[in-house]
Amino acid sequence: xxxxxxxxRYKIIxxxxxxxxxxxxxxxxxxxxxxxxxLGQGPKLLIQFQNNGVVDDSQLPxxxxxxxxxxxxxxxxxxxxxxxxxxxVYLCASSPTLDTQYFGPGTRLTVL
Amino acid sequence: xxxxxxxxSMDCAEGRAANLPCNHSTISGNEYVYWYRQIHSQGPQYIIxxxxxxxxxxxASLIITEDRKSSTLILPHATLRDTAVxxxxxxxxxxxxxxxxxxxxxTLSVSS
Numbered sequence: 490x491x492x493x494x495x496x497x498r499y500k501i502i503x504x505x506x507x508x509x510x511x512x513x514x515x516x517x518x519x520x521x522x523x524x525x526x527x528l529g530q531g532p533k534l535l536i537q538f539q540n541n542g543v544v545d546d547s548q549l550p551x552x553x554x555x556x557x558x559x560x561x562x563x564x565x566x567x568x569x570x571x572x573x574x575x576x577x578v579y580l581c582a583s584s585p586t587l588d589t590q591y592f593g594p595g596t597r598l599t600v601l
Numbered sequence: 602x603x604x605x606x607x608x609x610s611m612d613c614a615e616g617r618a619a620n621l622p623c624n625h626s627t628i629s630g631n632e633y634v635y636w637y638r639q640i641h642s643q644g645p646q647y648i649i650x651x652x653x654x655x656x657x658x659x660x661a662s663l664i665i666t667e668d669r670k671s672s673t674l675i676l677p678h679a680t681l682r683d684t685a686v687x688x689x690x691x692x693x694x695x696x697x698x699x700x701x702x703x704x705x706x707x708t709l710s711v712s713s
Contacts, residue, residue: 493644522700531688531703532645545700580644588697592644 491515493593495581501599507569510596514562514583520544521558522590523566524580532580538564568598576600605689607707613683615713619676623689626670632693634665636674637701638685645688645703648674679711 494513502508514521519540524532535554537545540561549556553572558564568575578595606624613619625634635650649656649663651672656663662675676683688706 520698524700529705531705532701533703534700537700539698544698582644584698588650589647590645590701592646594642595644 493581493583493591495579495593495596497596498594499597499599501601502571504573504600505570507567508571508598509565509567510579510581510598512564512566512581512593514564514581515585515591518583518585518591519561520584521564522582522584523556523564524582526578526580526595528577535566535579571598571600573600605691605704607687607689607704609705610708610710613676613679613709613711615681615711616678619679619683619709619711621674621676621687621689621707621709622671623674624671625689625691628669628691629693632691634663634672635690635692635701636661636663637688637690637703638683639688639706640682640685645701648687679709681711681713683709684711685709 496511521538523535525535526532536549536556538558541558554568556566576599578597580592580595582590582592584590633650633652636648637645639645648660649658651663651665665672686706686708688703
């Protein structure tokens with residue numbers, strides 16, 4: 490079974506630029522999560538989708554972050570414009586049930 | 602929701618058992634104990650979970666004390682590839698389908 494795929498693995502941008510991350514969850518998984526992990530901390534939820542609907546985006550900085558999950562499969566997370574404090578690893582996870590979550594390798598973003 | 606306390610770091614010799622403790626003294630009767638780990642440059646990986654009975658799978662064993670106020674994750678024969686950050690998470694059934702809440706975890710270093 491293929492795991493959660495994410496791209497790119499690394500991205501370096503200047504502040505105020507925009508960036509997009511892509512996630513392909515495990516086939517058949519209805520629930521998809523985006524987490525942000527700042528160095529030295531545990532991952533924290535940004536947004537959760539159930540199929541193509543948003544379940545929880547309470548911690549998403551909506552003035553600069555946006556996410557979509559078209560057709561309930563792939564998802565993209567965008568930051569525009571990026572700030573220095575957005576430097577982090579962005580993790581995508583999917584879940585087939587209400588229990589175990591499967592994580593991708595993450596995208597490491599550096600904002601200069 | 603019950604909070605967890607884990608030591609920030611532990612060391613273990615390769616081939617020996619690694620015993621990672623977690624304190625969750627405020628756990629309620631229907632809350633489960635979950636363990637995830639995160640190897641460097643990878644996303645978190647589910648290890649095991651339990652309610653009150655001891656659990657074992659191909660990766661590890663989970664020992665929960667009778668009063669359920671603490672638990673221990675046991676890696677019976679640690680290898681260098683077990684070097685990772687280990688997260689102990691307490692979740693209730695009503696949190697099923699919601700984001701995981703990570704603390705700082707325990708950094709386990711396995712050396713030869």
